[in-house]
Amino acid sequence: MPLIRARDLALGYGRAPVLEHVDLTIEPGEIVTIVGPNGSGKSTLVRGLVGVIEPAAGVIERAPGLRIGYVPQKLALVETMPMTVARFLSIPRRRSAAEIDRVCAKVGASGLGSRQVLDLSGGQLQRVMLARALLSAPQLLLLDEPTQGLDQPGAASFYRLLAELRLETGAAVLLVSHDLHVVMSASDRVICLNGHICCQGTPEVVSAAPEYRALFGPGTGGALALYRHDHDHDRDHDHGHDHDHGHTRGDAPVPARARAPDSPPDLPPDSPTVRDGVN
Amino acid sequence: MDAFLIMAAFSGVGLSLATGPLGAFVVWRRMAYFGDAVAHAAILGVALSLGFSISILGGTLAVGLGVGVLASGLTERRHSMDAALGVLAHAGLALGLVALSFLRGVRVDLDAYLFGDILTIGPSRFAMIWGGALGVLALLVWRWSALVTATVSKEIAVSVGINPRHEQRVLTIALALVVAISLKVVGALLIGALLVIPAAAARSWSATPEAMAARASAIGALSCVLGVALSLATDAPTGPSIVTVAAAIFVLSLLVGQKRR
Numbered sequence: 204m205p206l207i208r209a210r211d212l213a214l215g216y217g218r219a220p221v222l223e224h225v226d227l228t229i230e231p232g233e234i235v236t237i238v239g240p241n242g243s244g245k246s247t248l249v250r251g252l253v254g255v256i257e258p259a260a261g262v263i264e265r266a267p268g269l270r271i272g273y274v275p276q277k278l279a280l281v282e283t284m285p286m287t288v289a290r291f292l293s294i295p296r297r298r299s300a301a302e303i304d305r306v307c308a309k310v311g312a313s314g315l316g317s318r319q320v321l322d323l324s325g326g327q328l329q330r331v332m333l334a335r336a337l338l339s340a341p342q343l344l345l346l347d348e349p350t351q352g353l354d355q356p357g358a359a360s361f362y363r364l365l366a367e368l369r370l371e372t373g374a375a376v377l378l379v380s381h382d383l384h385v386v387m388s389a390s391d392r393v394i395c396l397n398g399h400i401c402c403q404g405t406p407e408v409v410s411a412a413p414e415y416r417a418l419f420g421p422g423t424g425g426a427l428a429l430y431r432h433d434h435d436h437d438r439d440h441d442h443g444h445d446h447d448h449g450h451t452r453g454d455a456p457v458p459a460r461a462r463a464p465d466s467p468p469d470l471p472p473d474s475p476t477v478r479d480g481v482n
Numbered sequence: 483m484d485a486f487l488i489m490a491a492f493s494g495v496g497l498s499l500a501t502g503p504l505g506a507f508v509v510w511r512r513m514a515y516f517g518d519a520v521a522h523a524a525i526l527g528v529a530l531s532l533g534f535s536i537s538i539l540g541g542t543l544a545v546g547l548g549v550g551v552l553a554s555g556l557t558e559r560r561h562s563m564d565a566a567l568g569v570l571a572h573a574g575l576a577l578g579l580v581a582l583s584f585l586r587g588v589r590v591d592l593d594a595y596l597f598g599d600i601l602t603i604g605p606s607r608f609a610m611i612w613g614g615a616l617g618v619l620a621l622l623v624w625r626w627s628a629l630v631t632a633t634v635s636k637e638i639a640v641s642v643g644i645n646p647r648h649e650q651r652v653l654t655i656a657l658a659l660v661v662a663i664s665l666k667v668v669g670a671l672l673i674g675a676l677l678v679i680p681a682a683a684a685r686s687w688s689a690t691p692e693a694m695a696a697r698a699s700a701i702g703a704l705s706c707v708l709g710v711a712l713s714l715a716t717d718a719p720t721g722p723s724i725v726t727v728a729a730a731i732f733v734l735s736l737l738v739g740q741k742r743r
Binding site for chain 2: 286
């Protein structure tokens with residue numbers, strides 16, 4: 204019995220769907236990573252699975268009584284709301300001090316309990332949000348870019364943490380990530396997304412798939428280049444309308460976020476293909 | 483001190499039990515305009531109540547709920563509906579004033595509805611204010627955890643099975659109730675102030691949502707007591723006196739409160 208299953212799912216905010224024809228199954232205990240360029244629908248998919256956005260088409264089946272631990276991409280806490288870390292961890296249910304201490308120690312957020320959530324660094328906030336999600340003893344953890352703002356060692360240790368948690372609790376993990384280097388070694392299964400599921404499978408299968416290489420380049424060592432793929436891969440698109448998932452520019456290599464740490468952080472100012480904040 | 487002064491001050495204290503936590507949500511969820519829309523519509527409620535000879539409490543409650551549902555619908559559809567809520571708030575007030583002027587043969591003390599008339603509160607209204615305020619407080623305490631969760635993150639709320647729309651309805655009902663019972667205390671124009679100012683003042687001194695809600699109640703109660711005293715001493719209207727005291731406490735909180743970012 205899978206934890207969650209999506210069939211022919213379409214999701215979007217306005218008229219044009221961001222994602223279409225998504226078939227997806229998460230089994231207990233597996234670590235699944237979603238990769239894809241900006242605007243490819245990664246966050247939309249996670250939000251759809253959580254139930255924040257209603258499917259435009261298709262169905263999502265959840266195992267009865269499924270406990271989801273969700274870590275959103277951002278926490279838009281308003282400045283006017285005071286909130287200590289300890290109080291935040293009692294959302295939605297009150298937790299004892301012992302429970303809070305235990306979970307903070309587990310995710311490496313000990314000693315933060317009395318700090319204000321608004322004062323945390325990006326990495327601390329990610330750990331605290333993970334701790335909150337863990338307190339409900341979830342069967343499925345949904346993490347939307349939990350390693351953003353972490354450097355590569357930080358991201359790698361975050362993945363080790365997830366692997367430990369999976370061993371300890373048996374929870375399945377579905378996460379969105381940009382860290383292609385670590386993703387490939389730490390996941391059981393990788394889903395490559397770009398408006399639809401381009402390819403999926405074990406990391407070895409996906410990294411060898413032409414669809415993946417078209418999106419992320421061959422990825423041999425060093426910096427990975429993110430190419431806009433200018434070909435239509437061999438998949439039948441029998442839906443009639445014209446959905447553009449970035450086939451416009453073929454030749455401009457755009458650096459992905461996962462790069463060698465010493466490479467300059469800025470994207471070339473003349474790269475209109477990079478769209479941020481869409482997901 | 484006269485009994486009616488004590489009654490006036492303590493009706494404000496009772497009301498503050500509800501306006502503290504509710505005002506905190508108004509501040510956190512940026513519902514100030516929303517609150518004004520519901521409060522201003524109370525004047526329309528008064529006009530309709532007098533026109534159809536029904537109880538003013540029932541009329542203001544019904545109109546408040548109606549406008550609250552309308553405003554919820556507007557804010558749900560798009561994230562920022564500032565302009566539409568502003569139109570709703572002012573249109574409700576203007577429409578109410580026009581409707582009141584059409585009522586022939588009915589003498590209305592308009593000032594009392596606009597600015598409150600706390601000194602005329604008798605025992606039955608006193609009981610109604612306390613009863614209503616305790617009712618709203620009980621509603622908020624009952625839904626507290628879900629309300630805070632939905633306010634912190636709509637997404638986290640959905641992921642744990644809380645329906646944010648349902649919690650928004652709880653707040654709408656609480657707001658309509660508070661407006662109906664507080665109309666005689668501070669008046670339609672100043673209810674928004676009694677919600678927002680004590681909560682904003684409490685922010686600087688609070689580390690958790692619960693502390694902020696409790697302190698907002700305490701600051702609201704203090705404002706009512708001191709405001710009645712100020713009004714007595716200076717012969718100024720009571721509602722505005724209460725709000726003036728609350729505003730002074732807010733300024734004080736900015737100066738001495740250790741602001742936590």
